[in-house]
Amino acid sequence: MSPSLRFPEFTGEWERCKLGTLATKVGSGSTPKGGDAVYTSIGHYFVRSQNVGMGFLMLDNIAHINDDIHQKHKATEIYENDVLLNITGASIGRTAVATKELEGGNVNQHVCIIRTNSKVNPKFLCDYIQTQRIQNHIKSLQTGGSREGLNFEQIRSFPISLPSINEQNKLTCLLDKINERIATQVRFIEDLKKLRCAIIENVFCSPNHNESALRFKGNTDPLSTYRMEDFCSRITRKNKDNQCSLVLTFAAQYGLVDQESFFNKTVASENLAGYYLLHKGEFAYNRSYSAGYDWGAVKRLEKYPEGVLSTLYICFKIDESAVDSDYLAYYFESTKWHKGLSDIAGEGARNHGLLNVSVNDYFNTRHRFHCMREQKIIASMLNVISQKENDEIALYDNYQKQKQYLLRKVFI
Numbered sequence: 179m180s181p182s183l184r185f186p187e188f189t190g191e192w193e194r195c196k197l198g199t200l201a202t203k204v205g206s207g208s209t210p211k212g213g214d215a216v217y218t219s220i221g222h223y224f225v226r227s228q229n230v231g232m233g234f235l236m237l238d239n240i241a242h243i244n245d246d247i248h249q250k251h252k253a254t255e256i257y258e259n260d261v262l263l264n265i266t267g268a269s270i271g272r273t274a275v276a277t278k279e280l281e282g283g284n285v286n287q288h289v290c291i292i293r294t295n296s297k298v299n300p301k302f303l304c305d306y307i308q309t310q311r312i313q314n315h316i317k318s319l320q321t322g323g324s325r326e327g328l329n330f331e332q333i334r335s336f337p338i339s340l341p342s343i344n345e346q347n348k349l350t351c352l353l354d355k356i357n358e359r360i361a362t363q364v365r366f367i368e369d370l371k372k373l374r375c376a377i378i379e380n381v382f383c384s385p386n387h388n389e390s391a392l393r394f395k396g397n398t399d400p401l402s403t404y405r406m407e408d409f410c411s412r413i414t415r416k417n418k419d420n421q422c423s424l425v426l427t428f429a430a431q432y433g434l435v436d437q438e439s440f441f442n443k444t445v446a447s448e449n450l451a452g453y454y455l456l457h458k459g460e461f462a463y464n465r466s467y468s469a470g471y472d473w474g475a476v477k478r479l480e481k482y483p484e485g486v487l488s489t490l491y492i493c494f495k496i497d498e499s500a501v502d503s504d505y506l507a508y509y510f511e512s513t514k515w516h517k518g519l520s521d522i523a524g525e526g527a528r529n530h531g532l533l534n535v536s537v538n539d540y541f542n543t544r545h546r547f548h549c550m551r552e553q554k555i556i557a558s559m560l561n562v563i564s565q566k567e568n569d570e571i572a573l574y575d576n577y578q579k580q581k582q583y584l585l586r587k588v589f590i
Contacts, residue, residue: 183587198334203293207254207285217241222248223283234361261292266327302346339590382514385544399549407541409500413493417455426485433477453486463492476510504557518543
């Protein structure tokens, strides 16, 4: 077989083979004993799944390890041009080629090193793994009881169609252009996200402080302290007669999302009448804590007109005469509300992954807000940045679609 789009100087069939015949090494690493506590600000790079994008590296938040730990994990040392492949979790299938900068670093157990032999250009293999054919193959291996990740034998068995090394090199040069543009777009989006997060952390105020670090010129009205019960009321509305079938999952990073799309399956019970029914613009608090969310998370339903949510969550609607909805949604993206929660639930008040916070205590937490006029100014500014971020994400999605179209045409 040959691809539908091909450079005219190349003819003939592509060779069918397994990835294992193209690799001298297929293996992953492990997390050093002590976990995050042993990471340093300098030293050998330590690559985790969040550092591997789809065709590019994301090194802004990369960890480092010292030389002693590196020597203990010498078998997982990265060489320049190693193909790095995420093999577990939500980012499974993402892949990128190690640059000279990463040489001498290490990977953890969630990232596989594929070291290629002379038959294949590593960039070609990286691009090939990104094709819909291989991504679908990876998904097919994650059905049933095999959802924990890819094993090395499965990776070695990936079906690959291979042209001559000269044709590989020319295809790689072509695809490098769009890969570089996508990587630039990702950095732009990350910069906007950092700007938004920095403003959020400085424009809001903890209940134990009088002022926020950042105020708009001409706004001198004092901030006021409220309890949750002053500006919101609990929702216990049930999904009677199963009127809504959209089951929501609370993902701390992504908000309230469609469970079936997020997990690629439904994990809720068939009878949804006992679930809370949320309408667009209403909020939910998840008492489950995780990395980066030590006090849980609060999110507003934004993507759907309505949805149903487990009664494990504390749901509420706000009095918009007391607080602006957009302002509050951004406030809960900050860490400034954590103080009000920590006053009623100490660090030790945790039980099986949940903060031990009663509903009554939660609605008694203290918060400090600007006057309504300044709330709307803050929300308006952050909305502009968020819209710009969304526009750039849409552009990134378009670049990825263009790349997938090209991959379908130039690969088998």
